[in-house]
Each structure stands twice: as C-alpha cells, then as structure tokens.
Amino acid sequence: MADNAATTAANTDTQVETAAGEFRRRDFINVAAISAAGVGGAAVLLPLISQMAPSKDVLAESTTELDVSAIEPGQAIKAVFRKQPLFVRRLTPEEIAAADAVPIGDLRDPQTLAERTKEGHTDMLITMGVCTHLGCVPLGAAEGENKGEFGGYFCPCHGSHYDTAARIRKGPAPTNLVVPDYEFTTDTTVVVG
Numbered sequence: 001m002a003d004n005a006a007t008t009a010a011n012t013d014t015q016v017e018t019a020a021g022e023f024r025r026r027d028f029i030n031v032a033a034i035s036a037a038g039v040g041g042a043a044v045l046l047p048l049i050s051q052m053a054p055s056k057d058v059l060a061e062s063t064t065e066l067d068v069s070a071i072e073p074g075q076a077i078k079a080v081f082r083k084q085p086l087f088v089r090r091l092t093p094e095e096i097a098a099a100d101a102v103p104i105g106d107l108r109d110p111q112t113l114a115e116r117t118k119e120g121h122t123d124m125l126i127t128m129g130v131c132t133h134l135g136c137v138p139l140g141a142a143e144g145e146n147k148g149e150f151g152g153y154f155c156p157c158h159g160s161h162y163d164t165a166a167r168i169r170k171g172p173a174p175t176n177l178v179v180p181d182y183e184f185t186t187d188t189t190v191v192v193g
C-alpha cells in the first residue's frame with residue numbers, strides 16, 4: 001500500500017514535471033536523435049575515406065620516379081613527392097659558377113652546391129618546393145616566374161630569396177630549401193625517397 005502510494009506520488013511528480021518541462025525534454029530528444037544520426041553518418045563515411053587515402057606509413061615510404069632527360073639547362077619542373085611540391089632544376093654553367101663563387105661563410109645555412117647535389121650531376125638540383133619559413137611554395141621553377149635577387153627561387157609570402165643552389169640568402173626563411181633523399185638509378189632517371 002505504501003509502495004502504491006510512493007508510485008502514485010512518483011507518477012504525479014512526473015506528470016507535473018512533464019507539464020512544466022515537456023517542450024524542453026522533447027527538444028532534447030530531437031537533438032539527441034539528430035546527433036546520433038550525425039555520428040552514424042560520420043562513422044560510415046570515415047572508414048570509406050581512410051580506405052581511399054594512403055596510410056601514413058605507406059605515404060612516408062613512397063617514392064617518386066622522375067625522367068629528367070627532357071629538362072634543358074636553365075629549365076625546371078615541378079613534381080610531387082609525398083604530396084608536397086618538388087623542384088627539379090638543371091643548372092646552367094653560369095648558375096653553377098654563381099653558386100660556387102659564394103663564400104661559404106656568407107651563408108645563413110652553409111652548404112656547397114656539391115653537398116646539395118650528387119657527384120657527377122652537380123647540374124641537377126633537386127629540392128622540396130616548400131619555403132622553410134612558413135611553407136609557401138616559392139616562385140622560380142616555372143618559366144617567367146620571379147627567381148628573386150639571387151637567381152634561384154623567390155618566396156613572395158614574406159620575401160625570402162634563394163640562390164641558384166636553392167640556399168637562403170635574404171628574407172626570413174631560416175634554412176635552405178630541403179634536399180630530399182634521392183638517387184640516380186640511370187643517367188636520366190631519379191628516384192626520390
């Protein structure tokens with residue numbers, strides 16, 4: 001009997017509460033249902049997307065093979081290596097001489113052209129096309145683009161100038177354009193990575 005009285009009291013409480021808070025509670029139920037649908041949708045989509053994209057491990061080990069035979073002295077191409085731009089440039093004898101003429105002590109990030117290229121291929125300069133300041137893509141790889149004050153690459157974002165060995169010479173970038181790991185597998189084929 002006492003139990004029945006308690007149940008009745010509880011029911012009465014609920015009814016009172018329902019009358020007062022009906023709108024809010026119904027609202028909450030709708031929001032909760034929508035959120036659950038949203039989460040369900042995302043849960044279905046995410047595995048699909050992650051199946052399409054290469055995993056981090058695969059990407060980290062991926063290589064890019066390039067045929068550099070068609071690049072004339074003074075020309076450069078833009079390629080992609082691990083989803084980032086890559087500059088491949090065949091230097092002219094004048095550009096090589098200009099790079100070699102710079103006293104190493106004048107450089108912010110001291111490196112010779114020989115150290116940034118492969119033996120027997122000092123005319124082939126391969127670097128990432130990513131400014132070492134804040135990651136913009138510098139100009140200078142495509143025909144007619146501004147090569148900056150030192151004839152290499154110019155980053156217009158904040159004015160970094162790189163020389164013909166893609167070494168930082170002026171502006172805020174702290175280091176030279178990065179030379180990735182690569183090797184010549186034939187005289188005209190390069191495998192980067």
Ligand code: FES
Binds near residue numbers: 136172
């Ligand atoms: S990102 Fe290139 S100068 Fe700032």
